[in-house]
Amino acid sequence: MSALLLVGVLSGSARADEEESDQASVLAEQAISLIANDAGDARVAERIDDALMAPEKEGVDLALVRQALDVVERPGRTEAADERAEALLLDALGGKLPSAPKTGTFATGTETGTSTVLGEFRPARGVSDTGDAVLLGLAGAATVGGLWLSHRLRPPHTIRQLEHTTAEEVER
Structure with missing residues (x-):
């Protein structure tokens, strides 16, 4: 409490x-x-x-x-x-925001040190232009190529059977 x-x-x-x-x-x-x-x-x-x-x-x-x-x-x-x-x-306001920093002074307390008012950030969603489409195609090609190479260049699977050998057989 x-x-x-x-x-x-x-x-x-x-x-x-x-x-x-x-x-x-x-x-x-x-x-x-x-x-x-x-x-x-x-x-x-x-x-x-x-x-x-x-x-x-x-x-x-x-x-x-x-x-x-x-x-x-x-x-x-x-x-x-x-x-x-x-x-x-x-x-x-005379062309200058009241929160604009004064030259030669440091921003203190709740001051941000800037007077820039940025607009809302709204990024595009999905494939919005040809650059996005090209990048998506290259990513797909790299994925398919990597999968093909991993299949093509993999080491062969060999199955070895372990057998008990005696010391005499090893010396031969």
Whole structure:
């Protein structure tokens, strides 16, 4: 019982339900991340709305943030609209993310030391192009060739019968 209580007490610092930021710049950056990772229009619009309502609005052009919200809330989501909203939010931040590392300083604490927002990684499944087909064919040929060589070059199976020989027979 004490072990469970100890785990519960010590894990409190790692909980993810912390309060939302009150800085519009941080919320706009989070909206950019949500767009890049296809989080859905509702979540992106909510985060942009939070950025518009945030008490600390310095460093953010709210007119561009409103335009980004209009782009996200339009029906018929497209990749071009996502790119437009992301560009508007980045322009609203002055072209630089607030989490971008400052030159000449080391990343500490929860800082990552980068300001790159990567899109969601979706690798192709199965044979998607001729390069994959060629690689699959070469792998099959190597397997068939290896099986054929192992059969062709195997040593002959000889059965030797052990016989009891006496010392006199061995000397002959």
